[in-house]
Amino acid sequence: xxxxxxxxxxxxxxxxxxxxxxxxxxxxxxxxxxxxxxxxxxxxxxxxxxxxxxxxxxxxxxxxxxxxxxxxxxxxxxxxxxxxxxxxxxxxxxxxxxxxxxxxxxxxxxxxxxxxxxxxxxxxxxxxxxxxxxxxxxxxxxxxxxxxxxxxxxxxxxxxxxxxxxxxxxxxxxxxxxxxxxx
Amino acid sequence: xxxxxxxxxxxxxxxxxxxxxxxxxxxxxxxxxxxxxxxxxxxxxxxxxxxxxxxxxxxxxxxxxxxxxxxxxxxxxx
Numbered sequence: 001x002x003x004x005x006x007x008x009x010x011x012x013x014x015x016x017x018x019x020x021x022x023x024x025x026x027x028x029x030x031x032x033x034x035x036x037x038x039x040x041x042x043x044x045x046x047x048x049x050x051x052x053x054x055x056x057x058x059x060x061x062x063x064x065x066x067x068x069x070x071x072x073x074x075x076x077x078x079x080x081x082x083x084x085x086x087x088x089x090x091x092x093x094x095x096x097x098x099x100x101x102x103x104x105x106x107x108x109x110x111x112x113x114x115x116x117x118x119x120x121x122x123x124x125x126x127x128x129x130x131x132x133x134x135x136x137x138x139x140x141x142x143x144x145x146x147x148x149x150x151x152x153x154x155x156x157x158x159x160x161x162x163x164x165x166x167x168x169x170x171x172x173x174x175x176x177x178x179x180x181x182x183x
Numbered sequence: 184x185x186x187x188x189x190x191x192x193x194x195x196x197x198x199x200x201x202x203x204x205x206x207x208x209x210x211x212x213x214x215x216x217x218x219x220x221x222x223x224x225x226x227x228x229x230x231x232x233x234x235x236x237x238x239x240x241x242x243x244x245x246x247x248x249x250x251x252x253x254x255x256x257x258x259x260x261x
Contacts, residue, residue, distance in 0.1 A: 033198075033199075033259065034259070037254070037255045037259065038255075040251060040255065041251075041252060041255045044248045044251060044252055048244035048245075048247065048248055049247075049248060049251055050244075050247050050251070051196070051199040051200070051251065052194075052196060052199075053196045053198055053199060059199070064244060066244075
């Protein structure tokens with residue numbers, strides 16, 4: 001293997017014309033392994049791809065032309081296209097990592113909605129006695145529980161006396177079901 | 184990849200290649216050559232030669248490609 005490309009920094013790329021192979025030295029801290037896998041997988045139908053690890057933080061990619069013959073220009077084009085694909089895969093991998101929480105949240109919501117609404121049997125068997133939170137302001141109380149009329153006292157005066165009082169309305173004037181649905 | 188006489192030695196690093204993928208690749212290409220698998224602390228070692236000596240190099244390349252493809256499809260070496 002020898003370096004023969006003046007437009008590439010020395011030590012990164014070397015080729016072997018007799019074997020029709022070119023090797024690319026990668027820094028594993030810059031290019032994550034899933035990105036290298038992605039680029040290699042795309043190229044295995046165009047050339048032979050072999051991965052090596054010369055150092056713990058380096059990955060060497062060896063690309064060999066399938067025809068067995070390739071000139072320096074063809075190998076330069078091959079390694080250049082691989083590097084471009086590698087950069088694309090690395091960027092897509094980073095986007096996937098950044099949006100992982102969003103994808104998981106959307107997937108969880110979609111699965112939860114696909115389960116449908118609970119049936120009447122489910123509601124009948126649901127345990128409503130379990131108080132999941134404190135409600136000191138009475139927000140969760142229904143309108144009837146919060147503003148409903150008090151039960152008549154046992155010492156209430158006679159009906160004839162209450163009818164004469166103009167300040168207290170008659171209980172029978174309110175239609176049945178009034179106030180339902182009012183938050 | 185090293186070539187001695189008619190054999191070719193391949194070293195698949197354990198961080199980069201899945202062992203089951205290499206086993207599967209050897210099974211697929213078993214009818215085309217002779218294979219000897221061994222293990223090193225950091226690599227899966229494979230010595231191979233093709234039934235047709237002129238095809239040994241090509242067999243090694245094709246097997247390595249196949250093993251890499253299976254490794255990627257498995258989601259990596261681990």
